[in-house]
Every structure is written in C-alpha cells, then in structure tokens.
Amino acid sequence: MSDFDTVLVVDFGAQYAQLIARRVRECSVYSEIVPSTMPVEEMLKRNPKAIILSGGPSSVYAEGAPAVPAGLFETGLPTFGICYGFQAMALALGGEVKRTDIAEYGGTPLAVVDEGVLFAGLPAALSVWMSHGDSVAAAPEGFAVTAATEVTPVAAMEDTERGLYGVQFHPEVLHSEHGQDVLRRFLYEAAGCRPSWTMLNIVEDAVTAVAEQIGPTGRAICGLSGGVDSAVAAAIVQRAIGDRLTCVFVDHGLLRKGEAEQVEKDFVAATGVQLHVVDAADRFLTALVGVVDPEEKRKIIGREFIRVFEAAAREISAHEQVDFLVQGTLYPDVVESGGGTGTANIKSHHNVGGLPDDLRFTLVEPLRWLFKDEVRRAGLELGLPAAIVGRQPFPGPGLGIRIIGEVTRDRLDILREADAIAREELSRADLDGHIWQCPVVLLADVRSVGVQGDGRTYGHPVVLRPVTSEDAMTADWARVPYDVLARISTRITNEVREINRVTLDVTSKPPGTIEWE
Numbered sequence: 001m002s003d004f005d006t007v008l009v010v011d012f013g014a015q016y017a018q019l020i021a022r023r024v025r026e027c028s029v030y031s032e033i034v035p036s037t038m039p040v041e042e043m044l045k046r047n048p049k050a051i052i053l054s055g056g057p058s059s060v061y062a063e064g065a066p067a068v069p070a071g072l073f074e075t076g077l078p079t080f081g082i083c084y085g086f087q088a089m090a091l092a093l094g095g096e097v098k099r100t101d102i103a104e105y106g107g108t109p110l111a112v113v114d115e116g117v118l119f120a121g122l123p124a125a126l127s128v129w130m131s132h133g134d135s136v137a138a139a140p141e142g143f144a145v146t147a148a149t150e151v152t153p154v155a156a157m158e159d160t161e162r163g164l165y166g167v168q169f170h171p172e173v174l175h176s177e178h179g180q181d182v183l184r185r186f187l188y189e190a191a192g193c194r195p196s197w198t199m200l201n202i203v204e205d206a207v208t209a210v211a212e213q214i215g216p217t218g219r220a221i222c223g224l225s226g227g228v229d230s231a232v233a234a235a236i237v238q239r240a241i242g243d244r245l246t247c248v249f250v251d252h253g254l255l256r257k258g259e260a261e262q263v264e265k266d267f268v269a270a271t272g273v274q275l276h277v278v279d280a281a282d283r284f285l286t287a288l289v290g291v292v293d294p295e296e297k298r299k300i301i302g303r304e305f306i307r308v309f310e311a312a313a314r315e316i317s318a319h320e321q322v323d324f325l326v327q328g329t330l331y332p333d334v335v336e337s338g339g340g341t342g343t344a345n346i347k348s349h350h351n352v353g354g355l356p357d358d359l360r361f362t363l364v365e366p367l368r369w370l371f372k373d374e375v376r377r378a379g380l381e382l383g384l385p386a387a388i389v390g391r392q393p394f395p396g397p398g399l400g401i402r403i404i405g406e407v408t409r410d411r412l413d414i415l416r417e418a419d420a421i422a423r424e425e426l427s428r429a430d431l432d433g434h435i436w437q438c439p440v441v442l443l444a445d446v447r448s449v450g451v452q453g454d455g456r457t458y459g460h461p462v463v464l465r466p467v468t469s470e471d472a473m474t475a476d477w478a479r480v481p482y483d484v485l486a487r488i489s490t491r492i493t494n495e496v497r498e499i500n501r502v503t504l505d506v507t508s509k510p511p512g513t514i515e516w517e
C-alpha cells in the first residue's frame with residue numbers, strides 16, 4: 001500500500017462525519033469514519049496521523065449523548081473538534097459548556113480574535129455556518145480563544161502545545177467562508193499531514209488490493225449496468241487480473257439512447273475488458289406486458305435481471321471455475337449500513353442478493369473506500385469514456401419507471417428520443433455540473449389536444465424533472481434558464497412526433513421524490 005497519512009473522523013452523527021471525511025480527502029489526505037464508540041486502542045491500530053471529532057445532532061448534556069472516547073486526549077494525537085466535537089472536547093477537558101437560550105443557526109459573522117494556527121492568513125471577519133444550541137462559555141485551561149461571535153464568546157480555541165483545536169462552526173459546509181482553509185490548516189500545519197491521497201495512488205492501491213484478494217489464478221465476474229460505479233470497479237479489476245475477469249452486460253432494453261453502445265463499444269475499447277452481452281430486451285418487455293403498478297414493475301425487472309444474470313454466470317462458470325463477484329459498493333453505503341471501518345467486519349463469504357446457493361461468490365468491492373466524486377476521478381484516471389464517468393445517477397429499473405403506464409417498445413423509443421434531446425441541450429448549456437439529474441418522464445396514459453403543423457394532434461406529455469442535490473436524499477428543482485427550457489421544449493415537440501406537450505416539475509424532495517414512477 002502507498003504510504004498514506006490517515007485521519008480518523010470520529011462519528012457523532014453520520015451525515016456530518018461523511019461530509020468532513022470528503023473535505024479531508026479533498027485536501028488529498030486519506031480519511032476514514034469511525035464510530036464514537038470505538039475504543040482508542042482500536043483507533044491507534046489504524047496508525048492515525050490526526051483525529052477529527054465530528055458534529056452531531058445531540059446536546060452534550062442530553063441523556064446518552066456520545067462522549068469523546070476515553071483516553072483520546074492522552075494519545076498526543078493532533079485533534080480537531082467541530083461543533084458537537086468541539087463542545088465535547090471543551091467539556092472533557094474542564095471547560096464550561098452552557099445551555100444558552102440563544103441558538104445560532106445558519107450564516108453567522110465570526111470575529112477572529114487571535115489568528116493562531118487555524119486562522120493564520122485568513123480575514124479577521126468571516127461568515128460561518130452555525131447550528132447549535134449549547135455554547136462553550138469558557139475554554140479549558142491551556143487553550144487560547146481564537147474566535148468569537150456576538151453570542152458565543154468561545155467560537156474557536158486551540159492549545160498548540162497539546163495539538164488540540166476546536167471550532168463551533170462547520171468548516172466542512174460550503175457556506176462557511178474559508179472553511180476548507182481552516183480544515184487544510186489543521187491537517188497540514190497543526191497535524192503535519194502530507195497530501196499523498198492522489199488519484200494515481202488510489203487507483204494503484206485498489207489494483208494491488210484486488211490482485212492480492214483474487215490471487216494469481218482466481219477468476220471473477222462483474223455485472224455492468226452502464227453506470228459509473230460498476231464501470232470503474234470493473235476497470236480496476238481488469239487492471240488487476242486481466243482476462244480472468246469477465247463482465248456481463250444485461251441489456252434489458254430500458255437504458256437511455258446510446259448507453260448500451262457506450263458499454264459494448266466504448267468501455268470495451270477503453271479497458272480491453274472481456275464482455276459477455278445478453279440481449280434480453282424481448283424477455284423484459286414480455287414480462288412487463290400489461291403491468292402499470294410501479295412496485296410490480298420494479299419487482300419484475302429485478303427478478304428478470306437476477307435470472308438473466310444467473311444464467312450468464314452459470315454459462316461462464318461452466319467453462320472455468322469463477323469464485324469472485326465484483327460489486328461497485330461505495331463508502332457511503334458501507335458507512336450507512338454500519339459496516340464503516342468500525343467494529344463490523346467486511347463480509348467476505350456470502351451469497352449475493354438473490355443468487356442461488358450453488359452460485360456462491362466471494363465479493364470483490366474495489367470502491368468500498370471511495371466517495372462518488374473519487375470514483376469519477378478514478379474513472380478518468382483509468383481512461384474510461386467521459387460519458388460513462390460523468391453519467392447522471394440512473395435507476396436500475398431504468399426507463400421502465402419513467403413511463404407512467406404500461407411499458408412498451410414504442411413508448412420506450414419515444415421516451416429515449418425525448419430524453420436524449422433534454423440531455424443534449426442541458427450539456428450544451430453547460431449545466432451538467434449544476435444539475436444532479438434530470439429524469440424525463442413519459443405520461444403514457446395521458447393524452448391532450450395540440451396543434452402541430454396544420455393538424456390537430458392528440459399526443460402525450462413529457463415531464464422534465466431537473467433537480468439539484470448533494471446526495472439524492474433531499475433535492476430541489478433546478479432553476480434551469482428559460483431559454484434552455486424553451487430549446488428543449490421546441491426540439492422535443494418538433495422532433496418527437498408523439499409528444500405535443502413538455503411540462504416542468506417544480507417540486508422539491510421532500511415532498512416529491514426525484515423519480516416519478
């Protein structure tokens with residue numbers, strides 16, 4: 001393994017910890033999330049260079065509020081407390097944390113009173129993101145108070161002698177001015193971390209780890225979905241074991257325009273991967289005849305997918321023993337399923353989602369330490385096609401759940417054309433970086449009167465659903481400029497004969513989900 005410095009982010013509330021870990025990695029320093037219940041000896045086994053105590057939803061005085069792991073401050077490791085982590089640090093070291101009546105939420109002016117290590121070279125007045133009820137009223141002995149707000153006398157503190165630092169605000173949030181600089185100063189100046197977590201190292205390490213896991217003769221299969229995760233996972237495994245990997249691409253006929261070709265031609269050309277294609281569109285369409293209910297569609301598509309994949313796996317295994325199955329599991333899934341790097345073990349031998357007992361595989365998960373943006377960068381490093389690396393999130397059941405009503409070949413063709421136009425125009429307007437995803441939905445059971453050319457039409461509407469989001473858990477409708485919407489609408493109604501109306505979904509999530517189904 002490359003010689004990375006590791007920073008452990010102690011998790012006092014998952015969503016905060018993940019964002020911090022991502023920001024640390026954006027400073028090219030490797031970070032892992034560990035539960036706050038992890039004993040300090042366990043943490044030390046990971047040889048951390050520094051510790052960050054995350055924010056969290058509780059008050060330090062709440063019943064069952066998570067405490068700083070016992071003995072942490074005696075390790076001599078540079079430690080940075082953020083929000084809850086800052087208060088927990090202050091409390092543990094003899095400072096005073098008060099329940100105040102005045103809570104601070106949102107953008108708050110911060111006055112730097114002593115630039116110390118964390119604020120050196122930054123403006124003396126910053127707007128930072130706050131979210132707290134309790135406040136540190138007095139810093140523990142040995143700490144210098146470095147910043148304050150109108151209502152929080154101790155908004156930042158540091159004890160450079162002991163290597164302990166804390167801030168009340170959230171430096172990881174983009175709304176905090178110079179937040180990333182504060183974090184970077186902790187990592188580089190206070191903790192002496194080196195920026196060694198680079199894409200080249202990440203890819204090389206992942207390749208080495210896979211080669212070790214599979215060994216010199218083992219064989220693996222990998223299902224490709226057309227999306228970025230499975231493509232990058234497959235490319236890493238291909239680098240590690242070459243032709244001993246066989247990829248399986250089940251073309252269920254529910255992909256968007258050009259996506260099957262991207263996998264079958266561009267991905268293969270870029271990686272040299274051995275690809276087994278199953279053209280199963282007819283089978284899926286037959287199974288979906290007459291089905292309108294979205295849950296039923298999902299069940300049928302999932303069931304057929306497993307059956308087709310299983311048949312392909314059996315066929316490949318008939319020629320040679322295959323022991324490993326590659327999956328594109330990402331770090332957030334690992335953390336959220338409680339696996340993390342904590343005490344839960346990496347599952348080694350187990351049966352994968354619905355495959356029968358005689359098809360037992362050991363999982364290979366080359367992305368389980370990576371965030372999505374890192375996966376995309378790794379994909380670029382591996383030379384994968386930009387269209388695959390930059391692909392918007394796309395549901396497994398594909399266009400099947402973006403047709404409201406029965407799924408038929410004709411309807412799929414109509415939706416594919418409309419969707420391709422929307423994607424093309426959004427890219428042309430340079431909005432790909434701004435938009436999380438933009439489902440185009442065909443209201444196949446709705447018709448309305450229109451007039452196209454000289455004639456009256458009775459066509460279908462489509463819905464454009466462009467959203468902005470950080471993680472798809474919440475989303476807002478994207479404010480796409482009117483002229484871009486106008487171009488999309490004009491082109492769709494001109495070029496796709498069956499569509500005579502284009503509508504825009506202006507609902508956030510919640511209450512609306514991203515997909516219509």
Ligand code: XMP
Nearest residue numbers: 393394395396397437472509513514515516
């Ligand atoms: P919703 O519609 O629940 O979608 O707001 C949240 C995100 O999940 C994607 N999605 C799926 N992804 N398999 C997937 O891999 C699925 O079955 C599936 N259903 C929804 C959706 O596109 C959005 O990004």
